[in-house]
Amino acid sequence: xxxxxxxxxxxxxxxxxxxxxxxxxxxxxxxxxxxxxxxxxxxxxxxxxxxxxxxxxxxxxxxxxxxxxxxxxxxxxxxxxxxxxxxxxxxxxxxxxxxxxxxxxxxxxxxxxxxxxxxxxxxxxxxxxxxxxxxxxxxxxxxxxxxxxxxxxxxxxxxxxxxxxxxxxxxxxxxxxxxxxxxxxxxxxxxxxxxxxxxxxxxxxxxxxxxxxxxxxxxxxxxxxxxxxxxxxxxxxxxxxxxxxxxxxxxxxxxxxxxxxxxxxxxxxxxxxxxxxxx
Amino acid sequence: xxxxxxxxxxxxxxxxxxxxxxxxxxxxxxxxxxxxxxxxxxxxxxxxxxxxxxxxxxxxxxxxxxxxxxxxxxxxxxxxxxxxxxxxxxxxxxxxxxxxxxxxxxxxxxxxxxxxxxxxxxxxxxxxxxxxxxxxxxxxxxxxxxxxxxxxxxxxxxxxxxxxxxxxxxxxxxxxxxxxxxxxxxxxxxxxxxxxxxxxxxxxxxxxxxxxxxxxxxxxxxxxxxxxx
Amino acid sequence: xxxxxxxxxxxxxxxxxxxxxxxxxxxxxxxxxxxxxxxxxxxxxxxxxxxxxxxxxxxxxxxxxxxxxxxxxxxxxxxxxxxxxxxxxxxxxxxxxxxxxxxxxxxxxxxxxxxxxxxxxxxxxxxxxxxxxxxxxxxxxxxxxxxxxxxxxxxxxxxxxxxxxxxxxxxxxxxxxxxxxxxxxxxxxxxxxxxxxxxxxxxxxxxxxxxxxxxxxxxxxxxxxxxxxxxxxxxxxxxxxxxxxxxxxxxxxxxxxxxxxxxxxxxxxxxxxxxxxxxxxxxxxxxx
Numbered sequence: 074x075x076x077x078x079x080x081x082x083x084x085x086x087x088x089x090x091x092x093x094x095x096x097x098x099x100x101x102x103x104x105x106x107x108x109x110x111x112x113x114x115x116x117x118x119x120x121x122x123x124x125x126x127x128x129x130x131x132x133x134x135x136x137x138x139x140x141x142x143x144x145x146x147x148x149x150x151x152x153x154x155x156x157x158x159x160x161x162x163x164x165x166x167x168x169x170x171x172x173x174x175x176x177x178x179x180x181x182x183x184x185x186x187x188x189x190x191x192x193x194x195x196x197x198x199x200x201x202x203x204x205x206x207x208x209x210x211x212x213x214x215x216x217x218x219x220x221x222x223x224x225x226x227x228x229x230x231x232x233x234x235x236x237x238x239x240x241x242x243x244x245x246x247x248x249x250x251x252x253x254x255x256x257x258x259x260x261x262x263x264x265x266x267x268x269x270x271x272x273x274x275x276x277x278x279x280x281x282x283x284x285x286x287x288x289x290x291x292x293x294x295x296x297x298x299x300x301x302x303x304x305x306x307x308x309x310x311x312x313x314x315x316x317x318x319x320x321x322x323x324x325x326x327x328x329x330x331x332x333x334x335x336x337x338x339x340x341x342x343x344x345x346x347x348x349x350x351x352x
Numbered sequence: 353x354x355x356x357x358x359x360x361x362x363x364x365x366x367x368x369x370x371x372x373x374x375x376x377x378x379x380x381x382x383x384x385x386x387x388x389x390x391x392x393x394x395x396x397x398x399x400x401x402x403x404x405x406x407x408x409x410x411x412x413x414x415x416x417x418x419x420x421x422x423x424x425x426x427x428x429x430x431x432x433x434x435x436x437x438x439x440x441x442x443x444x445x446x447x448x449x450x451x452x453x454x455x456x457x458x459x460x461x462x463x464x465x466x467x468x469x470x471x472x473x474x475x476x477x478x479x480x481x482x483x484x485x486x487x488x489x490x491x492x493x494x495x496x497x498x499x500x501x502x503x504x505x506x507x508x509x510x511x512x513x514x515x516x517x518x519x520x521x522x523x524x525x526x527x528x529x530x531x532x533x534x535x536x537x538x539x540x541x542x543x544x545x546x547x548x549x550x551x552x553x554x555x556x557x558x559x560x561x562x563x564x565x566x567x568x569x570x571x572x573x574x575x576x577x578x579x580x581x
Numbered sequence: 582x583x584x585x586x587x588x589x590x591x592x593x594x595x596x597x598x599x600x601x602x603x604x605x606x607x608x609x610x611x612x613x614x615x616x617x618x619x620x621x622x623x624x625x626x627x628x629x630x631x632x633x634x635x636x637x638x639x640x641x642x643x644x645x646x647x648x649x650x651x652x653x654x655x656x657x658x659x660x661x662x663x664x665x666x667x668x669x670x671x672x673x674x675x676x677x678x679x680x681x682x683x684x685x686x687x688x689x690x691x692x693x694x695x696x697x698x699x700x701x702x703x704x705x706x707x708x709x710x711x712x713x714x715x716x717x718x719x720x721x722x723x724x725x726x727x728x729x730x731x732x733x734x735x736x737x738x739x740x741x742x743x744x745x746x747x748x749x750x751x752x753x754x755x756x757x758x759x760x761x762x763x764x765x766x767x768x769x770x771x772x773x774x775x776x777x778x779x780x781x782x783x784x785x786x787x788x789x790x791x792x793x794x795x796x797x798x799x800x801x802x803x804x805x806x807x808x809x810x811x812x813x814x815x816x817x818x819x820x821x822x823x824x825x826x827x828x829x830x831x832x833x834x835x836x837x838x839x840x841x842x843x844x845x846x847x848x849x850x851x852x853x854x855x856x857x858x859x860x861x862x863x864x865x866x867x868x869x
Contacts, residue, residue: 126438129441176726176729176730177729177730177731179730180730180731180732181731184734199735199738202738202742203742203745205741205745206738206741206742206745207738209738209741210734210735210737210738211734213734213737213738213741214732214733214734214737218809218810218811219810219811219812220741220744220810220811220812220813221812223741223810242745280459281459281460284458284459284460284461285460287458288458288460288461291458292472295472295473295475296472296478298475312456313458316441317437317441330414330437331411331412331437331440331441333412334411334412334413334414337407337412337413338366338407338412338413338414340367340414341369342369342370345368345369345370346369346370349370
């Protein structure tokens with residue numbers, strides 16, 4: 074068992090809107106609402122606590138609007154939380170609260186420690202650059218300054234993600250959906266991130282393509298022991314990849330546990346509904 | 353006697369929130385122990401909660417009350433019903449194996465890779481893992497031309513063998529087998545029984561749930577009839 | 582002339598508020614080398630795009646004791662340089678020169694003079710396009726965020742793709758550089774030839790973009806590194822064996838122009854820095 078947590082989220086909170094005195098009572102899983110009916114404020118994440126351990130895959134499930142993508146964006150440092158902490162344990166054991174980083178520090182941390190794969194490739198890739206350029210960007214940000222070596226590393230990453238290195242200079246628009254997800258994965262892995270964030274990566278793909286992408290992620294996890302945070306509304310995807318799973322509803326975590334336990338012995342009424350509604 | 357696993361006064365009830373919060377209790381005050389190298393066979397009428405016991409030990413189900421003491425290599429004597437999830441994950445990887453009745457795998461992944469999965473998880477490199485994987489496929493009598501095909505295209509019997517292989521390949525100290533010989537023909541059943549006995553000789557404790565009293569039951573060290581209510 | 586300035590204009594044309602605003606922004610620009618500082622660009626008696634940014638900086642810095650040199654395309658006598666010089670001298674009465682070594686303030690477009698500049702001199706550059714990220718990010722707001730986060734990956738990919746497509750770093754002017762290991766800056770509009778002169782220079786370089794309302798600076802002794810790859814290094818326009826047809830200099834930035842003669846005319850390659858070239862010619866004549 075690997076020692077300590079790598080990332081620890083403490084009482085993280087994010088809302089969109091002005092807020093009012095009764096907001097909290099009128100939203101949350103018991104009310105079945107995220108949006109306050111009085112002032113219209115959306116409470117995307119409320120009192121979210123979780124720990125991510127080195128080398129594990131943690132699943133986050135919940136229906137659309139449950140706050141799981143907002144949570145992921147905050148951990149990716151792309152969205153600033155209203156309150157709470159995101160602690161990260163550096164390789165030297167030092168703890169850093171990522172919510173206190175300024176823009177510049179946050180971007181640097183993002184470039185060196187985090188990788189992300191989005192459901193929609195346009196969000197993760199620059200469609201005007203070549204596929205190789207998109208992967209190389211991460212290397213360039215990590216101060217790789219030798220064109221030849223960048224090309225070699227980019228080809229390696231394409232091989233690893235089962236893309237043909239011959240297509241390094243092709244435009245992303247000539248790639249299929251499953252291939253674009255693999256380009257995103259190659260790009261995310263380029264700078265050896267410690268945490269890979271996956272936001273509905275297989276949603277919208279054909280079932281067989283979905284299986285290939287999942288198998289790729291699984292093998293990367295086995296060989297590189299990379300820590301992953303997997304957001305999905307598809308319980309099957311989470312079952313295949315994540316050992317532990319968190320269930321979110323209306324901005325709150327309603328249940329957390331071993332993935333098979335969540336799926337076969339769900340405790341919370343909402344989780345029981347979610348599991349029983351799965352195909 | 354030094355037991356590998358001791359189940360004491362185990363209860364498991366389910367609260368069905370979707371059906372008026374009704375509670376059902378399939379496992380009621382169950383106690384038993386298993387020593388290293390021992391094979392305990394649990395049998396009884398279907399739907400009585402035999403599988404629930406296995407799932408409680410594996411922590412797929414959260415036990416409602418009672419204790420499940422396990423003598424772990426890494427963590428010493430611990431109560432599986434209350435142990436930290438991280439410890440459970442680690443035990444599942446290295447010490448406790450579970451074989452369900454159904455093979456649940458990713459489509460398009462070859463039989464060889466499927467059976468090697470537990471080894472990949474342990475961090476074994478691909479070639480070494482596949483060496484072991486091929487050996488197991490051979491023992492299980494899976495024809496070599498099927499090794500690169502997906503088990504999802506296999507017959508029920510072949511799928512079950514792959515499923516068993518996945519449980520055995522990691523050499524756990526405790527193996528939980530749910531109906532291991534169902535849907536197998538006589539020859540294959542014998543292969544599986546031999547595998548179980550070989551594992552026992554290596555000191556693996558086995559708890560199986562089965563109706564197969566004439567086949568598997570003959571070889572079990574102890575049989576325990578699950579009480580029907 | 583001085584009477585005219587006393588009566589009709591504030592010294593150096595711009596009113597006191599405008600000069601103070603620009604001086605403050607200049608101080609900020611010097612304090613954050615390479616950072617684009619927005620400023621309230623005034624309407625000038627010349628059209629935007631004709632050097633109003635540089636002109637406003639010069640008019641905010643100039644004192645009656647200064648000696649001014651104005652060049653355009655390396656030439657003191659080009660129309661734009663003449664007009665700007667006339668405007669500045671008529672509103673300030675300062676002395677002018679064409680000799681780089683004699684000037685205290687040099688306003689220029691397109692070139693840094695060939696003769697090395699000193700610590701007591703200021704070079705003011707007129708800038709057409711201030712932000713190098715314009716090439717990869719047309720949205721100014723997003724480009725500003727990219728600068729604040731030093732998120733220059735896109736620009737580096739642009740360089741990478743330039744090699745992929747053209748086989749080399751094909752950028753003629755506006756070569757992007759990193760200033761003080763932090764901000765990415767456009768060296769617009771100087772040619773690559775002059776880029777190395779910015780690195781660890783003795784002189785203060787000020788850049789003004791009037792139309793884009795931005796001021797930025799490279800203070801003395803600041804590291805200015807062009808974007809380059811180890812295996813595809815930055816290169817100036819220098820060609821081995823190049824030579825000025827007029828003064829014979831072998832290490833200057835050259836331009837070609839058409840010279841008409843009795844036989845119809847020919848192309849001649851001479852120094853782009855005309856005053857330097859003339860100075861060299863005069864020196865050769867006196868020694869000869």
